[in-house]
Amino acid sequence: MAIQNEMLKGSSEIISADQIKQQAKILGFHQVGIARVNDLEPEAIDPLRTWLAQGYQADMAWMANPKRQQIEQVMPGVQSVICLALNYYTPHQHPEGHEFAKISRYGWGRDYHRVMPQKLKSLTTWLEAQGQGIQARYYADTGPIQDKVWAQQAGIGWIAKNSNVITRQYGSWVFLGEILTNLCLTPDTPHTKHCGTCTRCLEACPTQAIVEPFVVDANRCIAYHTIENRAEALPEDINLGGWVAGCDICQEVCPWNQRFAQETDIEDFQPYPWNIAPQLSELAELSEDEWNRRFPASALRRIKPEMWRRNARTNLNQIAKLHG
Ligand code: B12
Ligand code: SF4
Ligand code: SF4
Numbered sequence: 631m632a633i634q635n636e637m638l639k640g641s642s643e644i645i646s647a648d649q650i651k652q653q654a655k656i657l658g659f660h661q662v663g664i665a666r667v668n669d670l671e672p673e674a675i676d677p678l679r680t681w682l683a684q685g686y687q688a689d690m691a692w693m694a695n696p697k698r699q700q701i702e703q704v705m706p707g708v709q710s711v712i713c714l715a716l717n718y719y720t721p722h723q724h725p726e727g728h729e730f731a732k733i734s735r736y737g738w739g740r741d742y743h744r745v746m747p748q749k750l751k752s753l754t755t756w757l758e759a760q761g762q763g764i765q766a767r768y769y770a771d772t773g774p775i776q777d778k779v780w781a782q783q784a785g786i787g788w789i790a791k792n793s794n795v796i797t798r799q800y801g802s803w804v805f806l807g808e809i810l811t812n813l814c815l816t817p818d819t820p821h822t823k824h825c826g827t828c829t830r831c832l833e834a835c836p837t838q839a840i841v842e843p844f845v846v847d848a849n850r851c852i853a854y855h856t857i858e859n860r861a862e863a864l865p866e867d868i869n870l871g872g873w874v875a876g877c878d879i880c881q882e883v884c885p886w887n888q889r890f891a892q893e894t895d896i897e898d899f900q901p902y903p904w905n906i907a908p909q910l911s912e913l914a915e916l917s918e919d920e921w922n923r924r925f926p927a928s929a930l931r932r933i934k935p936e937m938w939r940r941n942a943r944t945n946l947n948q949i950a951k952l953h954g
Contacts, residue, residue, distance in 0.1 A: 645760040647816040653756055654714060657749045658896065660804065661715040661797055663784030666817040667701055667708055674779055675699045681845065688848040690858055698774040705767050705810040710817070712809040713777075713784035714753075715795075716746055718899040719803035719891045724878070725907035728949050731942060733908070733930070734853070734876030735803065738901035741929040742805040745898045746770035750807050757811065770807035777806040785818035791843040792831035792880035796824070801887035803894075824886070831880035836871055840880065852877035856941050857933055864944050874913060874941040875930050902928070910949075913942035 647664050654662040678699060687693040697703040701711070718739070724732045736742070750768035757766045769775050778795045782788055786806070787797035794802040825843070832840045839850035848854035853876045855864050864870070871879075881887055894900075904924055916924075921935040933941070 665783035695774040710815040715804040717800040731874040740898035834883040
């Protein structure tokens with residue numbers, strides 16, 4: 631049931647969107663915005679349906695979960711989505727040289743699936759304590775929710791041609807999370823798009839995975855193959871270019887990131903030193919024990935030891951073919 635804020639006037643506290651935003655900032659969130667569920671145009675879901683119909687989800691069958699297309703199925707009675715972002719950028723650079731493996735920035739430091747929920751839990755607990763009947767549930771890439779669609783609707787940033795959400799303050803180096811609530815909160819204005827005529831990311835993608843502006847075909851994306859693809863061998867036509875865990879190319883070339891990226895103040899997102907420039911040859915022989923030692927509390931644990939070895943060996947084979 632929708633809880634209008636006025637209904638809470640009888641209780642000791644009345645909660646407003648501004649108070650929630652203030653609390654989010656106190657907890658260390660870098661950005662916060664609010665979307666009303668009923669304000670989202672039904673057509674906002676169409677690109678997801680088209681994407682699925684075209685098979686661009688590759689083997690990620692879980693992307694077809696119908697809940698992803700209807701947020702009310704995730705939380706009955708949801709009225710508002712509080713969208714939150716955490717900046718994870720650090721000024722370290724990817725290594726140059728064929729002997730090195732490249733790990734994408736999102737995986738350099740402590741797992742955001744651990745860092746973000748801590749803050750989300752605090753905000754959710756605080757919110758629920760503001761009045762009787764307030765319900766709230768939090769997600770950090772942990773539920774069938776279209777994080778980017780809601781972030782754009784809540785004014786956090788825009789879904790760009792490389793398909794990432796770009797914020798004016800931090801570029802696209804932000805993790806997204808949200809709190810679903812039965813409160814009817816004053817919404818923010820959806821973010822306008824600011825890619826303009828730029829096509830740098832489309833041109834820079836080495837595997838032409840951005841098949842048209844805003845649309846990524848996972849079957850062609852290095853991030854998909856290195857993180858999600860569980861097959862024994864990777865497709866021969868996907869040149870990994872040194873990447874073993876995700877890929878940052880379409881973000882590194884983005885002028886918004888080049889101008890507006892700023893170092894995170896979250897210590898947990900500073901890289902574990904061994905993630906910046908590991909040797910391909912070492913990863914090609916990665917043992918179970920070494921995997922446990924290298925990737926504690928890391929988002930990179932999604933990549934199992936045999937996948938690390940496969941990714942590193944695929945790179946080594948591709949380099950050998952290209953450079954003799
Ligand atoms: C599946 C998934 C992937 C897949 C597929 C990528 C993709 N683009 O869909 C793979 C494994 C490849 C992947 C890779 C990465 N991912 Co990912 N991924 C997700 C996940 C779970 C779902 C995304 C999704 O809904 N895809 C389905 C398609 C339909 O959606 P979409 O590409 O977003 O398409 C939208 C736009 O095209 C939009 N659209 C907007 N305007 C327009 C205009 C037109 C004309 C059209 C046609 C469409 C359109 O419509 C679609 C939405 O309906 C989200 C978490 C979540 N729960 O949302 C994280 C998420 C998107 N990933 C994230 C990250 C960090 C990455 C990587 C950067 C990691 C890395 N460094 O390797 C890469 C980036 C690759 C890329 N260029 O997209 C972050 C992005 C943060 C941000 N700032 O945007 C998210 C939000 C996780 C999080 N909570 O922080 N990812
Ligand atoms: S992550 Fe890499 S492979 Fe995937 S779309 Fe971006 S540049 Fe292309
Ligand atoms: S590189 Fe250009 S087109 Fe691509 S996301 Fe950035 S601004 Fe948009």
